[in-house]
Amino acid sequence: MVPLCIDSYWTGEISQVAILAMAAMGFNVTFGYAGELALQQAAIYAVGAYVGAVLLNHGVAVPFAILGVLVAALAVGLVTGLPGLRFSGWSLALLTFFMVFVIPDLVLLFKSQTGGTIGLSITTYWSVGRLYELTLGVLVVSLFVIRNLVTSQWGLTLKVMRQSPELAESFGIKVHTVKFAAYVLGALPAAAAGMLFALSEGFINTTDFDLNLAVLILAAGVLGGLGSVYGPVLGAAVLVLLPERLSTFGQYSIVVYGAVLVLVAVAVPGGGAGLFRKLIARLGLDRFTASPPGGSSAAEPPSADSAVARLTADDDVSRAAGSLDVDGVSVSFDGLRALDSVSMSAQPGVVTGLVGPNGSGKTTLLNVINGYVTPAAGSINVNGTTVRPGRPAAISRSGLARTFQTPRIPEDMTTLDAVRAALFSERSVNVVQSILRTRGWWRATRAETQRAVAALDAVGLYARAGQMASGLSLGEKRLLEIARALVRRPSVVLLDEPASGLSEHEIEEFVIALDELKKTSAAIILVEHNAALVHRVADRVYCLATGRVIASGEPEAVLSDERVIQAWLGRAEHATKEPAS
């Protein structure tokens, strides 16, 4: 039964490594993947230890005690995750770090069960060997769960979310829900580790769960490499095994943990795992590991069907042609009227241009439609249904996609994955299926990859599928954003200055991609400063100035309108400059 037959010294050591690795794993999930600085792992570890100890002392068998601890961890993860829904950055770090200091107070509050400051003995005894098997088993399960999760769509989603919550929302991802899931998930291995610690020590006290532990957990996570599945194991191994080799380590331990945090966090952001990956790349071995998740389908040659036909053919979601109606929208910022009862409509399969001088409210209007800005008055209708304003994720899910003035391209992701990430909200597979890799998960992942390939093909980026998205040229990034919109088969697409900064040639490629987009019968809103381009591709144009629609209609008519020429195309504004009398 013992997987590795070694002496009892090593089983003890390895158990310690496994326990610390599990405690650091949660930090890795919340900070390394979700990018939120939640430091409560030591507190959760303490909860696991105390709940486990109390359950064991009430005669609960070990497997059931673990279940009990996991349930408690879920509850604690839910409670400690709540601040994470509202706060981020330093306030979340402070709140969660504070939890570590609150633990002794709580233990004191439940003195009768926890033993207060006297400590608590655990009456259940397990031999080192059995404990070792149990600990390794729990570690393997934890690694399995986290590995499968971060290599699935969930991992892509966390990456996108960390880098740009707005981008995630524009994919229809409910940022809060996903973050919450990360907090709860991160609590599970830490709590199990706490219980295993209690079981292996046989006695616990509040002093076991102090600042030193909190810092040790952080140091293990950072040293191993955040954002890497096996990083915490590496970091834990170094921090547990190395000190044993150095006889005078005891009093310096906390100094070393601190130094690890200072130096590794700042100078080697990837930690040990990052160094390892760089080494592999240096040796040219990365071609074996760099295949995109989702299997080999990326290598399939594009079929003869047109790309858009392939996108619209497999219809698990059948979406009719889209339309957008904006009705009397007004927005003010600190008394400045950015939009003044603006109404406009966009028809399916048609490009509606939105032009106007800088500061005329174009981007604000896009942000209102998209839900980033809540209007003071007016309504937005997608396909005739009024959407709730100020809810970007919900609005995106009702069939809206957008691009950004400065393309938002996640780092550390292939072009194919960058497109796949946009599909998150539409997929039907849940967390459990992702972890267990059910047949449904494989099917969904394959379908997603095919759609992503088709979308890339449609904008002419197929050849770039396996390359890092952040290395694309500006023109290619803008095409990628269109592919990302296209792959979701939206009813309405908002393009925010998609041609700015592009060369003549790149603009031609953009126009081709735009034609593909039109074939999906989406209503396309094009905000653009390039008058010639608007004239060429738009079927209808609205011109905004100082928050009002001053002209609308055929491009020809609007672009030759005297008011539009004055306001937008740059002649002096006689109206506002009254000669001084």
Added chain:
Amino acid sequence: MLTVLYAGVATGAVYALVALGINLIYLPTGVQNFAQAQFLALGALLSYSALVTWHWVWPAALALAIVGPAAVALLEEGIVVRVAHKLKADTHTALVSTLGFGVALEGLAGIHWGYNPLGVPFPGPKGVVTILSGRIQPVELITILFAIVVTITGELAVHRTRVGLRFAAVAQDVDAARVLGINAGRINSGAFMVAGGVAGAAGFLLAPVSFASADLGSEFLLYGFVAVAIGGFGSQVGCLVGGLLLGLIEGFATYEFGGGYTDLIAFIVLLVVLVARPTGLFGRTRLRTV
């Protein structure tokens, strides 16, 4: 009852001094310094060595308590802020490394001075002063006055001088500030040094009241941050008000429930403030930009 009030204000003044230092560093650099309270501990420990071990005269001890932490703060700035900026690390990473710096500092102090509380005499007037039937130690009065003076000086410096403008410029865009001829490095170093020096002086004043020990800092760190959270990042007056409020709440809570639950109470205060007013009493909100 008045004695409880005075004690609360005196403790609050120390929280406020830690908060002011955190805020001062945050203004130009945007870094939340989780090592700030260690400067307080260092100031207290250095004044122990100077006054008790080496029998220095008190002005020399005070000078050491100010200069020592200021120098260490400068070292921290050199490691954390400069390197982080050079490597384009995000603010979260900088936060983790300030925490590491503080922990390492505490560990080193523990090796040198140990974790036993060390009594430090106050070189000024001893005994207790009675004001309106409440009693307070002179050193506590001085601490309160010091916190007020630092707040007013900070407020004037930030809002009335060119230094304050430079802070704002560096905070908004380091590179743009450099183009305008502002020595951003010097602004950041200066902020760290002043914050370290103020914390060291506060440690000198704190040592006679609550002993000096290596782990003195970790108690005050979180409370300093809670004070900033109550007051709001960016506001000196907010730090003072936040610190004093927290000190009073803690003082009266200890009076009512005993001393075992102060962390829990401070945590609840923090939670309530963050939920009810995330920007603090004196902080400003920022508009979301896409």
